[in-house]
Amino acid sequence: MSFPNDDGAFRAYIRAWLEEHYAAFVAQWPADPDPRDLAFRRAWENKLCAHGLSGLGWPQAYGGHALSLAKQAIFHEEHALCGAPLGVNLIGHGILAPTLLHFGTEAQKREFLPGVLSNSTIWCQGYSEPSAGSDLASLRTRAHRDGDSYVLNGHKIWTSFADLADWCFVLARTDKAQPRHRGLSFLLVDMSLPGVRVQPIRQLTGEAEFCEVFFEDVRVEARYRVGDENQGWKIAMAAASYERGTYFLPRLVRFRQELDDIRGWLAHESVATRRRWARLAIDSHVLGLKTRRALRQAMSGGPPGPEGSSTKVHWSEAHQALLDFAVELLGDSVCLDAPGEDARKAALYTHAYLWSRAETILAGTSEIQRNIIAEKILGLPKGA
């Protein structure tokens, strides 16, 4: 697949492609597709990959398109604007692949990148543990070297898509004697190995998108360690920064689409209610500016700054406020399971409202982001 060079022409090309293919994809889906349905999301993601719309920023040597960050941002924005859902291999495309491109051996790149490109290998991220979330460096999962393998034992939790995933990248302690951040290694673990057990966790929304994962004497070949032994922290921190610049784009587009929906419901509402909408519209505008600033900074090659914490807190809390508002306006209909377009919309908003409770927790809680803002942006002393 080759793309127009000019950014404007690229946008027009992607928009036209998505309009045609997403509509056709929805039309051939049996029954009315639910954008939350993981099978629907995965099938659409597969279609994008089959058409060569993956690996957008990767080097051509690994099957990518080596597109600029500006073009990648255009793709993500247009993809959200056409109403298509996020995929299920976000971790494979957004975190694992760039990590391997930066830190992997040639053999690891050749073994794993094709599966991400085609979407045939789904990845999950095994960092958090029952006593190690915000304080990730206190994790206890351990891997001890035994010949050409590591023997992995431990318990991960909140592992998104673990029940669908073929592989997981795991942070494990390989040297207990070293200071907390130093004795960790980054291992690629085949989820079908003996000793791996996955236990889905039922969420408030009724779905089970994340899981507990137990490792009991799992033998992981040493060639599946990324980077040097005990250097896993550095890799995990770098991995967290790869989506910088594009992570918020689809979320921001969704925010704007939801604001438009809500505006349509305001005709007979009070001035106070309309003011509440205006406040959210201002949030949307400011978030757009923050996202553009982060993108520009990433394009200029600057290191990720603490400003990302401000965008995360702002987006997640404003989105919760927006969905609180939507659910109040929808009133009793959020509780009805009735046929028809209105009920369908109410069900989608109810789901989004319940799901949004997670948004101030995942990828660093609001309290942790505020600590970062306090210390790194405002220069306040570190808390006790």
Ligand SMILES: Cc1cc2nc3c(=O)[nH]c(=O)nc-3n(C[C@H](O)[C@H](O)[C@H](O)COP(=O)(O)OP(=O)(O)OC[C@H]3O[C@@H](n4cnc5c(N)ncnc54)[C@H](O)[C@@H]3O)c2cc1C
């Ligand atoms: C939808 C979702 C998907 C997720 N997916 C994954 C995944 O795929 N892989 C993965 O590894 N993890 C995943 N996580 C886990 C996520 O990273 C953690 O939930 C998060 O880091 C918080 O850790 P915790 O849940 O252990 O809470 P804790 O760290 O135990 O925090 C509990 C409370 O204490 C507060 N707190 C903790 N430390 C401080 C402090 N120093 N100062 C002030 N307040 C503090 C927190 O803000 C929070 O309110 C996911 C979480 C969610 C909600």
